[in-house]
Amino acid sequence: MFGGIAKSIFGSSNDRYLKKLDKIVQQISALEPEIQALSDDQLKAQTPKLRERLSGSETLDDILPEAFATVREAAMRTLGQRHYDVQMLGGIVLHRGEIAEMATGEGKTLVATLPVYLNALEGKGVHVVTVNDYLASRDAEWMGQVYRFLGMEVGVIVPNLPEDQRRAAYAADITYGTNNEFGFDYLRDNMKYSRAQMVHRPFNFAIVDEVDSILIDEARTPLIISGPTEDKSELYIGVDAVVKQLTEEDYELDEKQRSVTLTEDGTERAERLLEEAGLLEGANLYDYENTQVVHHLQQALRANTLQRRDKEYLVKNDEVVIIDEFTGRMMDGRRWSDGLHQAVEAKEGVPIKPENQTLASITFQNYFRMYPKLAGMTGTALTEAPEFYDIYKMNVTTITTNKPIQRIDEVDEFYKDEMDKFAAIAKAIREASERGQPVLVGTVSIEKSELLSEFLNKEKVEHAVLNARHHEREAHIVAQAGRLGAVTIATNMAGRGTDIQLGGNLESRIESELGGLEEGPERDKEIARITAEVAEEKEKVKAAGGLFVLATERHESRRIDNQLRGRSGRQGDPGLSRFYLSLDDDLLRIFGPQTMFAKMVRSNLEEGEAIVSPWVAKAIETAQKKVEARNYDIRKQVVEYDDVMNDQRKVIYEQRGDIMDAEQVDDIVVDMRQETVNGVVADHCPHGTYPEQWDIDGLKREVDALFGLQPPIDDWMKEDEVAPDLIEGRLLELADRQVAEKSKDIPAEDWVGVEKSILLQNLDVQWKEHLSTLDALRQVVNLRSYAQKKPIDEYKREAFSMFQQMLVNIREEVTKTLAFATFTRAAPPPLPDLPDFITTHIDPLTGEDDSADIDAGDLGLVSAKLPPRQTGAPRLDELLAGDPKDWEGNVSRNAPCPCGSGRKYKHCHGALK
Incomplete structure (x- = not known):
């Protein structure tokens, strides 16, 4: 009651905040007559003048009134639109890294020009993120008239953009694009072998349009780049044979929740059967070494109990085709993920196609949190204000409408x-x-x-x-x-x-x-x-x-x-x-x-x-709050698990960047060689033990396997002063000499390239395997809750252990590659382009992959007043009129095929022959 009285007297905290900002709006308005009096050339000269002030002692906040007044006048002269005072308020809120909630029709697209121009003056780049490619292209051209008038460069990122144009778009002062395109470009950049190939600049400032849609709704599913894995048909068939020997007493089936779990007796029986089939390492199914086997066992169990032929799928021409549960139609080209489709193929005895393996992934939460300053605008954000603050540390400010509703x-x-x-x-x-x-x-x-x-x-x-x-x-x-x-x-x-x-x-x-x-x-x-x-x-x-x-x-x-x-x-x-x-x-x-x-x-x-009845409306609102709370928990869980991977992803991506930027990587390679030697000796000759307790035969075998060396270890053991440190020193000396011998005939700059290439390739291979193992761990870690253990804590512990092991594997593989490789002098091959990876982002509303929007392919209808498109990509109508042979390279492989079949291009005219 007292809160309501106080609010009626003093206004809400939102009202008081806007009142403070109104003083800045008055400063902007006071400058309007002076700015209006400037000629076009004088107005354009404002940009270098403001940049010069920034290079001195002034900050963005100091020049904000003059910059906003400049944009207001430029918008009048190019678009014929003048920013209202409430739009100025919205611009200030965005500049401060907050969310501006503005009602539909209040001109959010125009509001963004204010903070975008101000922050672009620093020259570090500003990203404007939209929900689809059409809006990105429309807004870049429409608002680009204001920016270009003031001497700013504007770029737009859409699918099918050639790499050089994509790089140029990111190098512009202001870059428009979708959340999917920005995220996938970041992931692709961290799979390249040279800084020159990368398109992103260091993160600076982003404004997210329809921020609730992008950072809340779409954040329930991550962006994933994947590629085909090696053939595991024998494993799928072997595990399927094991599952078919289980009885109904061995598992608990819940058709309502569509889940199936092994009972305690069923687990023991599965362990015994897997061991007999030679698929189990050790006696315990849930040991670290068996993570992949557990994952495949779970999927085979689902395939044999929950996926029913002619209901969830049918078999046609020796292929398993999914049936849409809502329409009953066949979904050609669509496949279940996480190995489920392969498990069903094994169950039906049809040819098993390789599973797609995750090569890189990131959630929108962790992608957008990399921006030092992040802002957003939408018509509806207040109901999700706690989540915006918890996840992104952004406050929501409701901007009053220009006219009463x-x-x-x-x-x-x-x-x-x-x-x-x-x-x-x-x-x-x-x-x-x-x-x-x-x-x-x-x-x-x-x-x-x-x-x-x-x-x-x-x-x-x-x-x-x-x-x-x-x-x-x-x-x-x-x-x-x-x-x-x-x-x-x-x-x-x-x-x-x-x-x-x-x-x-x-x-x-x-x-x-x-x-x-x-x-x-x-x-x-x-x-x-x-x-x-x-x-x-x-x-x-x-x-x-x-x-x-x-x-x-x-x-x-x-x-x-x-x-x-x-x-x-x-x-x-x-x-x-x-x-x-x-x-x-x-x-x-x-x-x-x-x-x-x-x-x-x-x-x-x-x-x-x-x-x-208002009572019924209240009951409905209560139901909605229940669902909102549940969905928030789902998104929070996605973030919790991805945070674990995100810490590791940062380490790997920073390591890749350091390797690409380094003039010399000798010290990295030598350190890896030394740590590998130390690890091998420590495993077989532990410190604090007697020489007669050491495993000398095992040491010789591993030294031969890792370095291709057969040192006289038996002779060293006869010396009085023999110790692990002595063996380490001598092995390292031999290994260093071996590599030095190989590199002596190769120019120093070429040798640096060799070392960099070996480091990056091994890093990528091991990271890919690590992601695959983490995916499998994520699927089964919830079973730990039966042992009264918190799954997320178990995931963190196991993931850390796996990451430590991955770093050991990287050191050993780099050392082994340099030891066994033969090098000849030849012209260095060009840096490889990235293959046509599969990019996916599943829309939580439709369940469809929205990673490539075909609607951006025909942008000629936007407006007769707009300048020509910058993308260089052919129009969709031109493609349709042409030969399907010309579609290759001009149509995204994940986009719908231009022929109108309804299938993705890669499964129709773009199918690999």
Whole structure:
């Protein structure tokens, strides 16, 4: 109670913070007349002038008012748009490395120009991260007019960009791109053999657009680069034979959770069978050496108990083809991960294709935390504020709207079942459309969109149905969703990043209707006609009540609901929002108030009757909070496990960088050789023991295996002063002499290249194997909870032990390679390009791989006013008109094939012959 009284008197902490920032906004406004008086050349000269001040004793905060005033004026002269004072507030919040929550229609794209320009003055590079390639390209060209006017270089990163253009885009002052592209480029950079091949610069400052979507929703799954592994068919077949000998008493099956685990007796039986098959090292299944075997055993168990033929999959032409559980269609080209597909192939006795092995991976959490300064903007972030602070240390600041919000948010309507609900929705849409009120309908799945479309067809209501894949086409349709009587059905917030303007989008109409008309009096006349029509239509739509946002059910997250609501009531326009619910909705069915509530509703509600009650809305919100908490736990767990790998990844990537940058690596190689010698001697001649206790035969065998040397160790043992240190010193001397002999005929600079190449290649091979082992450990470590042990603690302990062993393996392999390799003088081969790795990032909403967006391939429709694209990549329509032979190199292997088959290019026309 007292908190509410204090807030009413002093304002919330958010209000007080904005009040402080308002003083800076007043300073910017005070500079406006002075900046307006500058000529174009004088305004452009502001950039070198501000840079000079930065090179002195002034900081970014010192020059902020003048820099923001400069951008405001440049935007007026290039775009005809002037930043509002509330947009200045948003810009200051972003510059401070915080999240600016700004309602839809408040111009976030324009707001970003302020902190981007200011921070780009340092010359260290600024990244602007968007949710898809279309928006990255659109914003780079659109806002790029402001930056280029002020003398800044702008780059954009999209799929299929050649390496030299990609490097140039990163070298620009400002770089636009998607979260996937930035992340994959970082991973690829750390697989290259020279700094000159790398594209990223050191991390500086990033602004993430739709920050809730990228850092919350998409952060549930990591970015993964993978490649085919060696053939393990015999292992899969052997483990499958073992699993087929187990009985139902040997495991516990939970079909609801789709999980299967061995019982204690089953584990003992599996150990015995694996030992008989020669697949087990030692007597204990859960020893470190058997991590891979445990993983394959678990997957074979799943394949034989949970994956049922003709339900989850079918066998066609000696291939296991997955069946989509929702549509019942075959999913050609899709494969289960983590060895499950191979386990099913072994079960069915069909040819086993190699598994894809992880070569590099990173979560968005750990990628974006590498930026010294990170900011974000979105219309909905406040409900996730604790997570943003916990994970990214970013505060959320809500920016007031430029004009008061006039939208009416009605209480939810609640129906007994889905059919009643959709009938009521179709009726409400028809009535709104007849009075000229545009309707934007939000659904949670494509299936629900199609169902609603059938209802609207019965009501004879014209409408457009969109889904969440082709962003560019949707952006144009959504832009016209505010026209008189328009009905647009959008799935999962399709078309984000595009403003819905009442009466329609003027620029979009001009582009679509006058695209082929050349500049001149006739075009000017047509533009004037369209402008008058849009203004007249806008007034009619306002009179009809503005945009009506109608949702067919509540989403799992309140934030997604708020995003949909925020589409209506932009810039003080009138609007209406209403949600329709039923007991059949997934959210209520799984998480909602159960039993008594459901029985009461089903027995007391008549067909077509609705409940409109704040109590029901409160119950729904409680269910949403449950789901949000669960999803946060999932993301937190992803971060906890990746943090373990992240510490190791930093060490390996820093080591690679040090090797590439070093002029000499002799000291590294010598240290590795010395530590290898010390380790070998310590294993067979432990300090503090007597010579007669030493394993001299084992020492000789290992020295021969690692160094190819047969030193007279037996003679050394006859000496009175024999000791481990003596043996170490003599072995090291022999090993050093051996390598020196090999290198004496090779020029010093060439020898450095040889050593660097051996170091990097061995580092990469061992890191790849380590990632594979960590993946397997991650799958089985939860079993430790049965022993009352915390899985994450066990994972940390085991991962550290594995990392230590990997470092030993690297030392030994580098030493062994130099000892056994034969070197001849020849021209050094060129540095190898990276092969066509498989890049994956599974969209948590659709379950599809969104690592390459095909919609970025055709950017010519953005706007007639925009300069030509910078990518150099062919347009999609040019590719379609051409020969499929020309698609190679111009179509991402993970993108849909241009032929329209629906399969990925690499599984269709791009299949390797």
